[in-house]
Amino acid sequence: LKVAIVGVGLIGGSIGLASRLLANAEVRGYDPDEGVRARAVELGAIDAQAGDIATAVDGADVVFVAAPVGALAEAVRLSLAAAGPSCVVSDVGSTKRLLVAAGVDRRFVGGHPLAGAETAGVEHARADLFDGATWYLTPAQERTGESMYERLSSLLRRFGASPTAIDADTHDRLMARVSHLPHVLANLLVSQAASMLHGDESQRIPAFGPSFRDATRVAGANSAIWTDIYISNKDALIDAIDAFAAGLQEMRCWLVERQAAEVTAWNEQARANREKLLNIGLLGGAGGEAVLELRVLVPNHPGVVAAIALALGHAGVNIADMALSPSADDHQGVIALWVRGEQHAKRAVELIAGLGFSVVRA
């Protein structure tokens, strides 16, 4: 199998490694940055480098375009122009509608692996980056040849990924609501909180609570990636913003009218929805048994997290999620732990209480 990669960064480099090591493919790569190309060869991410897209793509069975979102459409166009009649061309962009709409070529299948968004650079490429990851594919049903789709998806399965067909519109609406909008909200939250700090007033402000910290972890994510993502998915993101703004206005009306019953019903609905998302596995983990939350009050010094994690690890209790909330002066803090299933939750409570910490089910 001959694979071509256009853009050899973290994702492209990892596709190269996976193609070579897990699928025994021959990999040729192009990157506009000559140093990156050389580095990719050194690291074994590609067998050979090419000086332009046409040379990289020539004779390939599968082409992955892993260029930044802003350069994607042009790189896909050049790849299709150079690709043979039975070659399948895919991309790894995080929004899909525009490309699919533009991609009138039956050899093109849009793709989006849900992996690796947090780092960048071929130095961090790994053959197992996609192990266990969902890899969305957006075939244009009437046009995409079955053999092409199958060649691509069976290669992705060799990477350990789960190729999942989805229509581009649903994909983009989903990403807008579960990824792009939360990033927008995080940015707005930090900037509005920061606007409250004038001079020495910040001296009297203690650490913000866990709800604020958790909601703003992704604030100010890498602009080189995110500006392109926001703008390339602007239609779906605008829809998500409009729906969200309408929800805010509804809450505002209830507040103005002091409608406690409506606020409670809305809050209970949110609780039910969060439990539903947890239980079908959409908030992390494999689904199945419910994820249960424990809260532990602990002294905030080195080794406490270790002691708890070690006790649970020894007993085979997997920690699905963990969040630490130190108090303002670092004297003590609360560890929130999520474990899967009633049996593990009970065992975790016993083990943590056995270490002498106060622990409650949330």
Place this chain on the structure above:
Amino acid sequence: LKVAIVGVGLIGGSIGLASRLLANAEVRGYDPDEGVRARAVELGAIDAQAGDIATAVDGADVVFVAAPVGALAEAVRLSLAAAGPSCVVSDVGSTKRLLVAAGVDRRFVGGHPLAGAETAGVEHARADLFDGATWYLTPAQERTGESMYERLSSLLRRFGASPTAIDADTHDRLMARVSHLPHVLANLLVSQAASMLHGDESQRIPAFGPSFRDATRVAGANSAIWTDIYISNKDALIDAIDAFAAGLQEMRCWLVERQAAEVTAWNEQARANREKLLNIGLLGGAGGEAVLELRVLVPNHPGVVAAIALALGHAGVNIADMALSPSADDHQGVIALWVRGEQHAKRAVELIAGLGFSVVRA
């Protein structure tokens, strides 16, 4: 010192324990629930129970009203009616403006300890619940007697808390932006994401990313507490919603016009603001050295968190925060770690790499 407590739940019970054990006070308590009163005596949270507010308050030097927000105003009124001329009456409600506005009595000082919001019930009361916590006080400057304020704040210092004077208006605006609004956003996010799941479509949806999960941890928080909080702080929360909605509209306009430069500038501003909040300690920990983020790719099985936390703990590297993101099939995941200071970050990278895990600075 004679302390009276009106409402003996988690907070009231912890105030009782702290007053008795840390300040050597004599504590009388009232709760509308007779069983709770008896339990509070059993647990040592109060020395004696009273059958009504007037009896509990009679002869007290300091009164804490720890009733639910909705019942607070009336409980404060009854407490002031029964309190002696030099008794100081405080409360623990999470919004302050309405009570201070209503409280024409110079013996009243509003209070809000930032602790214990996550659990409830006198069973979980602890003498050290307030150790290291900020405890906001909202004295009415012209009216509150110095000796009363001093009696209250020195008692709080015996609890290990940091009494911090703030005007009620600033307090409520701050809480609206850093706590109440994030809860509203979390509710809206989960409910809008849940609305995208129709029937078998959810089968094709992988676990949402960490940005969504983190932003929605507090969705559907206890309605018995939160409906009262939202409505009692409605003016400040409406202001926060309006400012937030305006921010959303601004972003919406940039998207419509594809104004990439504006989006990038806004995102960079958010990044700078998050770093500012981290560095002055408002996102947890004691401030000072910058909190730095590491990302570790790990197999997702019991013991991994322990191994990493143990190695860091042994080396004296305190973990300021941690978040786990399992992949969809639980095969592997990413651990995000926050540690304080360049030296600790470097040491953590060495230690984690030494365990054989791939680790990068984010």
